[in-house]
Amino acid sequence: MIRILQCPIGNMNVGGIENMLMQIYRNIDRTKYQFDFVVHSENNVFGEEIKSMGGKIYVVPNISRAPIKHIRMFNQLLEQHPEYEIVHIHTTYAIMYFDAYIAKKWKRTLVIHSHNSCATKIHTLLHMVLKKHMSNLADYRIACSDMAGKWLFSAEDNFVIWKNAINLKHFQFDSNTRKEIRKRLGLYADDILIGNVARLSYQKNPKLLVDVYKAYEKIHPQSKLIFIGAGEERAAMEEYIASTDCKDKIILLGNKSNPNEYLMAIDIFCLTSRWEGFPVSLIEAEAAGTMLVVPDHIDEIIRQFDNVHIVNNYDNINEWVEKVNNLVPLDEECRKKRYEHVKSLGYEITQQVKVVEEFYEKICKQS
Numbered sequence: 001m002i003r004i005l006q007c008p009i010g011n012m013n014v015g016g017i018e019n020m021l022m023q024i025y026r027n028i029d030r031t032k033y034q035f036d037f038v039v040h041s042e043n044n045v046f047g048e049e050i051k052s053m054g055g056k057i058y059v060v061p062n063i064s065r066a067p068i069k070h071i072r073m074f075n076q077l078l079e080q081h082p083e084y085e086i087v088h089i090h091t092t093y094a095i096m097y098f099d100a101y102i103a104k105k106w107k108r109t110l111v112i113h114s115h116n117s118c119a120t121k122i123h124t125l126l127h128m129v130l131k132k133h134m135s136n137l138a139d140y141r142i143a144c145s146d147m148a149g150k151w152l153f154s155a156e157d158n159f160v161i162w163k164n165a166i167n168l169k170h171f172q173f174d175s176n177t178r179k180e181i182r183k184r185l186g187l188y189a190d191d192i193l194i195g196n197v198a199r200l201s202y203q204k205n206p207k208l209l210v211d212v213y214k215a216y217e218k219i220h221p222q223s224k225l226i227f228i229g230a231g232e233e234r235a236a237m238e239e240y241i242a243s244t245d246c247k248d249k250i251i252l253l254g255n256k257s258n259p260n261e262y263l264m265a266i267d268i269f270c271l272t273s274r275w276e277g278f279p280v281s282l283i284e285a286e287a288a289g290t291m292l293v294v295p296d297h298i299d300e301i302i303r304q305f306d307n308v309h310i311v312n313n314y315d316n317i318n319e320w321v322e323k324v325n326n327l328v329p330l331d332e333e334c335r336k337k338r339y340e341h342v343k344s345l346g347y348e349i350t351q352q353v354k355v356v357e358e359f360y361e362k363i364c365k366q367s
Contacts, residue, residue: 002364003034005084007099009091009115010055012037012044014229014255015199016280017090020144020164022046027167027353030054033360034086038074045255063095070088071098085109086363092116092277093123094130094152100137109363112138114152114159117145117299118275131190138270140363145299148330153206157197165352168343170260171287173335181265185224185251192223192329195266195290197259197281198273200231200252207233207240208272210250212320217246219325225250226266228259263288270320271298278302287342289335291327293320304345307338 008017025035036056044050047057052170058077063070078084087103088111089096094110103110119127132154135141143149149159187193194213198204206227213225218333227237227250234252241250256262263269269285271294278299285292292308302308307330309323330338346352 001030001032001034001092002086003036004086004088004360005081006035007038007087007089007096009096010062011039011041012046012050014045014259016164016277016341017092018046019166020115021090021279022049023349024353024356025050025053025055028357031083033357034233038077050242052106059272063098067098069110071102074099074166075102075325078102078108078317083094086111086360087188087257088113091152093119093127094134095123095126097105097130097134097137099367100134100247104137110137111140111142111363112152112233113162114141114143114148114277116275116277117147117151118224118299123327140359143277145278145301147299147323151277162355163347163349163352164278164283165349166280166283166287168287168339168348171263171284173264173289173332177261177359178264178301181261183228185265187224190222191222192268193226194223194264194268194270194324195226195228196272197228197263198231198271198279199229200227200237203274204229204231205272205274208317208320209243209270210237210244212270212272212324213250213316214246215317215321216324217249219321223249226250226253228253228256228262230255260284260288263290266290268324268327269291269297270324274314283342283347287339287347289330290330293323293327294344305338306341 006021012018034054038058038060040062042059051055060073061070086110087108089099090113092115100110116221135154135157136226141153142162143159144164196209200206217223241247263285269290269292276298278301286305294308294311295314296312309325311319313319
C-alpha cells in the first residue's frame with residue numbers, strides 16, 4: 001500500500017478542494033492507496049471520517065499566519081516520515097512554494113494541483129514572484145481547469161486537467177427531499193429560493209449576493225435567500241444582513257452535512273465569487289437541476305451546462321438582478337434531465353477515480 005501525503009491549503013472542512021479530495025478518498029482503492037492529510041488546526045469537519053478510513057492527520061500551522069513555524073514543522077514531518085514517497089500539494093496560488101521546496105529537498109515525488117485562477121492583490125504579488133520557481137519544482141502538474149493551470153504554472157510547463165467529479169447520485173433531484181427542506185425553511189410551494197454554497201470569504205463575495213437579493217426581493221417578495229458555508233466573514237455578514245429591510249428572509253445556515261438536499265430545494269444558484277478555478281458547487285448545483293447565475297470570469301468550461309446564465313459586467317448589480325429576475329424554476333422532469341447531462345460529461349466520481357488511480361500507479365512504477 002502506498003501512503004500519499006495530501007496537502008490542502010487549509011483544513012479538511014466543507015469547501016471545494018476538501019470536497020474534491022474526500023470524494024476521491026471515499027472511492028479510491030484504499031488497499032492500494034492511502035491518503036494522509038496536512039491541515040492547519042484540529043478543527044476538521046472530515047476529521048473523524050478520515051480516521052475511520054485509515055487516514056492520518058498532521059497539524060502544521062497556517063503558512064500565512066506563522067510562516068517560520070510552518071516551514072520548520074513541515075520539514076520535520078517529511079524528515080520523520082520517509083514513507084511518503086508522493087507529496088500532493090493542493091493550492092490556489094504560489095504560497096505553497098515553500099512546501100514544494102521542502103518536498104523536493106527530501107527527494108519526494110511532487111505533485112502540484114492548481115484549484116484557482118486569481119488571488120487578492122497582495123497574494124498576487126507574492127504569486128508572481130514565486131510562480132515560476134514553484135512550477136519548476138513539480139514532477140507532475142494538475143489543474144481543475146485550463147484557467148487554473150495557466151494561473152499557477154509557467155507557460156512552458158505542461159499540466160493535465162482533473163475533473164472536479166462528485167458522487168452524482170447524491171445530487172439527483174428528489175421531490176420529497178425538496179418539499180421537506182423547503183418546509184424546514186418556511187417556504188410555500190411557489191416561493192422562490194435563491195442559494196449559494198461557499199465559504200463566507202472575500203473571494204466568494206457573499207455581500208454582492210445580498211445586494212442582488214435586496215433588489216430581487218422587492219420584485220419577488222415571496223422568496224428567500226440562503227447561504228450554506230462558514231468562513232471569516234460570518235460576523236460581517238450577520239451585521240450586513242441585519243441592516244437590510246429583508247433580513248428576515250436571508251438565512252446563514254453555516255456548514256451542512258447535506259448540501260445536496262438543500263440544492264434540491266434551491267431554485268436559483270448564484271455564484272458571486274470575485275475569482276474561481278472551476279468550483280465543485282457549480283457541478284453539484286447543475287446535477288441537482290438548479291438554474292445557475294455566474295460571472296463571466298468563470299472558466300469557459302461552465303458553458304457546457306445548459307442552465308447557466310452569464311453576467312458579463314460583474315460590478316453591475318442591475319445586470320445580476322435582471323438575470324435572476326428573468327429565470328423560471330425548472331419542473332421536476334427538467335431537473336432530473338440535468339443530472340443525466342452532467343453524468344454524460346464525465347463528472348461521476350467513479351469515472352474520475354480511475355484516472356486518479358492510473359496516475360498514482362504510473363508514479364509508483366516510475367519511482
